[in-house]
Amino acid sequence: MSLHTEDSQVYPEALAPGTEVGTWRVMDRLGVGGFGAVYRVEDMARPGEFYALKLALRPGDERAEREVALLMVKAVHRNVVRFHACGRWPHSRTGHLYFVMDWVAGRPLDTWAEEVNPTFRELVQAAGKVALAFDALHGVGVLHRDVKPVHILIRESDGEPVLIDFGLGDYAGAAPITEQTVPPGTLHLRSPESVRFHREHHSRPGTRYAYQPTEDLYALGVSLYRVVTGHYPFPPHLPPDMLYLAIEGQMPPAPADFNRRTPRALSDILMRLLSKKPRERYPTGAELHAALMAAVSFGEPAAWDASLFEWDEALGTELEPGAAPRRHIRRPEWPTSSGTPPAPSWVIAPALPFRRLERGDVVELGQEPPVEAPPVQQRRRSPVRGGAVLLAGVLSLAAGGMRLLEGGAAPDARVPSNGVARPAPLREVAPVEALPEAVPATAPPVVDATAVAAARPAALTKEDAPVMMKSKPSASASKKVGMKAMGVAGACLNLACSGPQVRPAPPPEECPPGALEAMKELGIELGDAEVFVFDVIKGEPHVITVREGNAIVRLGDEWKGLRGGGLLYGKLHLADRVYGRFTWLQVKKGRSYPVCIELLTGDRKRGLERKPGSDADSAIIWTTGYANPVDHFE
Known part of the structure; x- marks a missing residue:
């Protein structure tokens, strides 16, 4: 016909x-x-x-x-x-x-996940290739603008992901073809910034939203969240107004909190992709690819070789006589609690022997803030036990990290009926993409955590001091730095030490193949130690709690081959000290190199000092030190 x-x-x-x-x-x-x-x-x-x-x-x-x-x-x-x-x-x-x-003979990404039930390793390999494809497209000014699972096909013949349907795509220099405030698209995959722009400007004729490459990556994060959990982070069936409110103001539960099979490092990567602010996401597909590959490389093989879901086979009367069992996934139940932290509140915290932060104070790496001596006269005793004082604050829990914001308070603090608030428990912290993988069998934790008694604030020791202060600051500089870094350190509440550590120091280990040659190419000389800071820290050095396993630290540009710094990927080993061995370096432009670098304290001792309050399974450490290139790990 x-x-x-x-x-x-x-x-x-x-x-x-x-x-x-x-x-x-x-x-x-x-x-x-x-x-x-x-x-x-x-x-x-x-x-x-x-x-x-x-x-x-x-x-x-x-x-x-x-x-x-x-x-x-x-x-x-x-x-x-x-x-x-x-x-x-x-x-x-x-x-x-x-x-x-x-004609791509294959399944859409979400259908592939549910019908094939691949391993997390297979999923990450496919997602990493999509990330690199976006990196190449964005590099020449091409935007997809309609990324969703049905537009990512997994080809049956070789398992390769294939991006399809550029009907809403755009490229640099193209003339606009619509008069809408924001480009057409799928509502539940819109980015928070586009939703905010639409809310603020929809009534202004001629106002146009500029779609950004990070929004393709955000939509990829939404799609991957759907794949590993069986649910979208924001329910598509909601009315548009409610859906937009959720996208703009709520954080979904972390995938690992209800699909317990999900490696924690992958869960953290997805939550970073869903960050409300574009600057907190991965800026390029190359960086997302590097994070995914590092998570798999440094993770526990058993966790990454597990299938996404449990199989639930249909047996018995549901099948025709002689038919093979039909299998379908057991979809995890959506948790009933929100991932959005509660509103700020007032909290009682131990009195700190430091100057109160003033608005405009800044923290500069390499300077030690001064300690303010207590007044000579006897302090008036507070009716609250322990001489506590009232502080306002917000404890911000980021994916894989914790930081105390100026004027903040702990959202988990509980206020009993007698009106005396208790401090919140210490939360474990590890760098983004660097938490050890685990598949716990217990149910997700409830939102309300039980408060515990506060331990002594961690103090800066002589091992930390050289990193915080490379040269003597002037009086004006000291005043500018103030007490922000030390105030944050003092506000971190420690749990009581559980006894002597039993883990031995890690055995000697050779450098990865090609590491010495790569470091030579980059101008990184053996013994030329440079300052590092854990990647979770946003310019405010303090103490954090870490566990044994994967970690990421950020470097400055002191080494001549690192233009704009870089990220070190490696592992932390808990023993009498916290030993850090890093074997992978990602530079700013996205290229990665094998390296051989260990962590030193501020006074150049191998391994980071464990602060009071550390126990057998976790360690409280200072967030800065020196990254030292070596020709082998001792």
Whole structure:
């Protein structure tokens, strides 16, 4: 059957099998969207070769023309569907635009996750390739703008991910084709910043939102969250107003908190992708890829080789006689508690022998803040036991990290009926993407944590001091630095020490292959130690609690080969001290190198000092020290 005449009634969304469009014969329809219909077609010149043909629903559709330009010229990549031909139908000049692409025999990302139930390692390998594809596309100014699971196909033949459907795509220099405030898109995958812009500017004619590359990565994070949990972070069925409020103001529960099979490092990566502020996400696909590869490389193999979900097989009367068991995943239940921290409150904390922070105080790495001596006169005793004073504050719990904001208080603090608040318990902290993998069997923790008694504040020791103060600061500089860093350190509440540590120091270990050559290429000389800071710290050195396992630290640009600094990936070993061995370096431009670097304290001792309050399974440490290049780990 052929439809070639202008008199024929054209229904581009409902072509029957056998319809000829140019030199292509329709076999079956694959799907219909808001702007085009997609068919599986056969090349009539080469019977048996099948492709996908997308036909615009309206003649002269500018979206279809832009998609052709993207796939034919701009968005050429091994993980983007390949373009073959284009034309107009049924008339060669006035008809509907169509174009032909590879027919990708495979499943959408979410369907693949539920029907194949791959391992976390297989998922991360696919996600890493998608991240690199976005890095390449964004590098030439191409934006997808409609990233979702059905637009990422996993090819059956080789497991490669393939990006499809650039119908809402854009590229640098392209003319706008809509008058909307924000680009069209899928509501539950919109970024918080686009939702905020729409709320603030929807009534202003001519105001246009500038979509950013980080929003493609945000939508990828939403898609991966759906894959590893079986749920979207923000329910698509909500009314638009409620959905927008959730996207803009709420954090979903961490995947590892209800799909207990999820490696903690992967859960942290996804939560960083879903950060409300773009600057807190991965800025490029290359950095996301590096984080994913580091998480797998340094993680426990058993956790990454586990399937995403448990299988739940249908047996017995549900099956026909002699039929093989049908399997489907056991989808984790969505937790009833929100991931959004509660509102700020007042909390009683131990009195600190430091000057109160003033607005405008800043912390500068390399300077030691002065300690303010207590007054000579006897202090008036407070009715609260222990001489506590009232402080206002917010304890901000970030993914994999904790920091005390100026004027903040602990959100987990409990206020009993007698009106005397108790301090919140110390939360464990580790760098982003660096928490050890675990698959606990217990139920998710409840929102309300039980408060514990506060221990002594951790103090700066002589091992820490050289890192905080490389040269003697002036009086004005000391006043500027103030007590912010030390105030944060003093406000971290420690748990009582549980006794002597039993773990031995890590055994000697050779450097990874190529590490010495890579360090030489980068101008990193053996013994030339430079300052590091744990990646979770945002310019405020203090104490944190860490466990044995993966870690990331951030370097400055002191080494001549590091323009703009870099990230070190490695492991922490808990013994009499905390020994850090780092074997992977990612530079600012995204390239990675094998390295051989250990952590030193401020006075150049191997291993970081364990602060009072450390126990057998965790250690309280200072967040800065020296990264020391070595030719082997002692």
